[in-house]
């Protein structure tokens with residue numbers, strides 16, 4: 001438990017003691033204040049908040065409570081002008097916290113909260129025959145981080161890349177490939193070559209509209225399961241995924257399933273039938289829709305007038321497939337905010353079908369837009385940033401910085417990869433998801449600001465302290481950690497488990513980003529103001545243990561957001 005919560009418990013006990021039988025109905029934790037000067041205590045409780053409930057003046061309450069406070073190992077209390085000021089037993093707090101962290105340092109913050117529960121996560125979900133651009137960075141990184149966070153808390157996670165691999169455009173692409181494509185060139189050029197063919201299709205179709213029919217016919221063949229059509233189509237998928245896999249490898253991202261839209265094509269019939277059986281379908285201009293007017297939403301389009309299903313229909317089939325296959329307790333859709341309406345409609349339809357779990361198990365984990373050095377990205381105007389290029393540049397730039405700061409570093413290239421990628425990941429997960437992100441190189445790669453490299457650098461600093469310290473035989477003397485700076489670090493370490501849980505509860509990786517940043521900052525402050533390897537060996541042992549705990553927790557935190565942790569940089 002966080003230290004504040006422990007103090008709140010002490011107050012609760014004291015109130016029970018001093019005023020038996022009285023229910024104040026107060027949340028003591030939220031009333032606790034932090035005095036501006038630590039000479040006035042670590043926490044202060046304003047007793048006037050209880051005056052009404054206890055029908056007594058604050059100084060009297062403070063006096064009675066002080067007499068009742070009884071937790072000598074944790075803190076002592078003084079009463080000053082109607083305030084109860086708490087002074088932590090700082091030595092005990094240091095011992096207690098470090099012993100807890102160091103009992104299993106790699107696991108600090110983790111747990112079994114999610115034991116027996118399954119969460120499906122739909123993220124990245126790229127589109128076939130399209131290059132992986134930075135519009136897909138957030139979904140990939142948020143999903144990757146949430147997966148690690150849920151895993152760390154004992155959930156069973158199922159990560160799903162719901163591929164965009166269905167639609168008439170694939171018929172057109174096959175048509176273009178059959179006419180002008182060369183196998184070796186697609187193999188070599190990958191998605192770029194497919195795009196070139198697709199663009200050519202549209203150009204030629206202006207002059208020869210019959211090409212459109214040919215494209216449609218090819219798509220029909222895919223739908224009907226024609227062997228040749230499927231072979232080419234599946235090969236396009238393979239080529240796209242091979243390109244994407246390079247990015248996933250660099251980012252350390254993995255999936256349990258690549259079942260995308262095409263996978264659900266033959267499962268839409270049953271779900272549409274169920275809609276019909278339950279009397280939810282109405283006809284509108286030849287199309288089959290679920291009317292959602294009552295819920296102030298446009299109708300959910302299930303079947304088009306030509307009988308074709310839609311993105312939404314396939315998503316509806318996917319909900320049930322996932323429920324029946326994985327028996328999820330939660331299913332997260334990590335998709336841009338633009339699809340907000342789509343998911344609200346989808347979830348409402350599942351609910352109307354008579355599945356009450358739709359309400360609390362299906363969740364759209366939305367996020368804002370990414371712009372790049374002040375410019376929004378637009379495929380149409382050619383302002384696209386490919387993820388591969390972005391990550392490549394990040395590594396080059398990180399290498400420049402390393403060459404400047406630490407030219408003799410061993411395996412510079414490897415560290416540059418870790419730092420460059422870390423910088424990108426960190427900037428993506430720095431703020432609440434819904435905030436738009438504007439990505440700037442000099443901000444992301446700054447070693448001093450609130451950045452990925454800054455946290456990595458602090459971790460490397462801890463590693464260096466540990467190397468210099470070597471083996472210390474003396475038992476730690478925790479009274480050496482009573483200063484404000486050490487205590488600030490300890491408090492952050494103590495609350496790390498709660499930060500991880502809050503991140504999981506709200507699906508907000510930035511809470512972990514913030515936790516590691518705060519720990520890094522607090523440790524650096526400590527490092528500048530105190531000499532770690534100095535004085536009594538037992539005091540050194542305590543400071544080194546603090547460093548070791550920070551090193552471990554930073555590593556865990558970075559892992560949870562998807563960053564690597566070089567030991568030297």
Ligand code: ARG
Pocket residue numbers: 122125126127162163164315318333335
């Ligand atoms: N492929 C879609 C896109 O790029 C995202 C799919 C999200 N997942 C889903 N189940 N709808 O916009």
